[in-house]
Amino acid sequence: MSFRSAFAPVVVRWRTANPYALDTALAALVLFAVSLQWMFPDEGDDPLTWHGWLLGAATAIPLIWRRRAPCAAAYAVSVATPAQALHHAPPPDVMYGGMVVLYTLAALGKPWQRRMMLAGWVIGVVVTMQHQSDKQPFEYAFHLMGLGGAYALGVLARVQRAYTTELEDRARRLERERAADTARARAEERGRIARDMHDILAHAVSLMVVQAEAGPVVVRKDPERAEATFDTIASTGRDAMSQLRRILGVLKEERPDGEVTARLPQPSVAALPRLVRQVQDSTGLRTELRTKGEPRPLSSDTEVAAYRVVQEALTNTVKHARASRAVVELDWAEDQVTLTMTDDGRGPATPVGGHGLIGIRERAAACGGSAETGSGPDGGFRVVVRLPVAADREGAFG
Structure with a gap:
């Protein structure tokens, strides 16, 4: 010791x-x-x-x-x-x-x-x-040195106290900043989870409602098609439950310090063709996916954002637009990818839109991109989202 x-x-x-x-x-x-x-x-x-x-x-x-x-x-x-x-x-x-x-x-x-x-x-x-x-002369030096030494010790004590106070203040500031960063990270994670759950549930429920509404009609006229409709409803529900279990599993794996131990694979741009086919098969909405330019690497968050904004735009079209046709376009550039979703239906009741359009803007902003919504050039409604390309991963795609 x-x-x-x-x-x-x-x-x-x-x-x-x-x-x-x-x-x-x-x-x-x-x-x-x-x-x-x-x-x-x-x-x-x-x-x-x-x-x-x-x-x-x-x-x-x-x-x-x-x-x-x-x-x-x-x-x-x-x-x-x-x-x-x-x-x-x-x-x-x-x-x-x-x-x-x-x-x-x-x-x-x-x-x-x-x-x-x-x-x-x-x-x-x-x-x-x-x-x-x-x-005697030495007594002068004795007394003066004693006084000078006492004064010097006092100065050292004052400097030490000021230094200690500064360290304590800095520690308190760092603690407040750490708490603020933790709270901000948790809020962002809660927002991300809320957007994911909204997108998953809104998309799945919208498709199920469309199929369920058509079910009584096709049951009487075309039993085989009715069976396929119910199979689609069941498949959509199972897919939604699987994605919800994945999100809830991530929440259960959260460590005591608030960080997540691991994340299961998230949907990406590569899954967009399947999403477009699913919407068309489930709802009868004529949906088309167009790609322009050479695909480039995206960060994992941007991959998820691209998939979710297309999913939310198509969900809004199915739920609110009363459209017969929707087109999804991916325009790859050197520094960004532009996703354009256009339908021939009607736009939202308010210029700002509901939670879905707000979620699209939030997702784009979180990745460093931007989102625009409004009427299309030939009527209908259009959503344009620009997301940055991961320049540090140049050449990752062969």
Whole structure:
């Protein structure tokens, strides 16, 4: 065990103790040191008087309030110490009280208080000792070095306290920033999960509703087609349940620190042909997928976003547009891919749109892209989404 670690509990207990109790103990210790000349009168030739002892006590007792009222305590000791020295019955051997108040002001006082007190004590010591004929030159150096050392220790304590305070403030700021980052990451993850669940459920339920509404008609006219319709409803429901289980499984695998251990494969641009065929087979909506340019690599988040915005646009067409035809176009450029979804139906009831269009804009923005919605050039409704290409993965596609 190191020396520092052994005394660490003592230091902590000292810092957290009652300031009045510590300062009272310090004042008692200084009073004891001042009283040594009376306790051992044969040790020196200086005369001893009760007046001298009272003046010595006056250099110690004000230290009780050295942290509560540092200036007042310093002034009291600064008056009592030269008075005791001039009284010379006995003179102070060591200016204990003076060193304590200089340390205190250097650690706690304002700049002008520190400088004024240090200058006052240096001048006071020199002037006082000039009036005492029996003082030796080395005693000047002894007293001045004692005062200078006490002042230097106070400066070091002040610098150390400021440094510690700065470290604590920085730690608190970092903790607040970490908590804010964690909260923001959780909010983004909740938003992502909410968008995924909305897209999955809205798409699946829309297809199931369309099929269910057509079911009673085809049951009477074409039993074989009715059977295929119900098979489509069941298949769509199973697919939706599978995707929901995947999302819920990711939530269950979340670690205590809020991070996810692993994510199962997410849908990507490669799955768009299957999505378009599924919509056409399930709803009868004539759907076409067109691709222009050479496909380029996308980040995993952008892959998911591209699939989901097409899915949501087609879902909106099925649910609200009353369209007979929809076209999905992928235009690959060097730095971005543009997805355009156009139908021949009607647009949303409001310019902003519902949760689906808002989700499309949020997904595009989260990937560093943009989304535009509005009427198509030949009527109907159009959604245009631009997503960035992963330039750092250039050449990943052969």
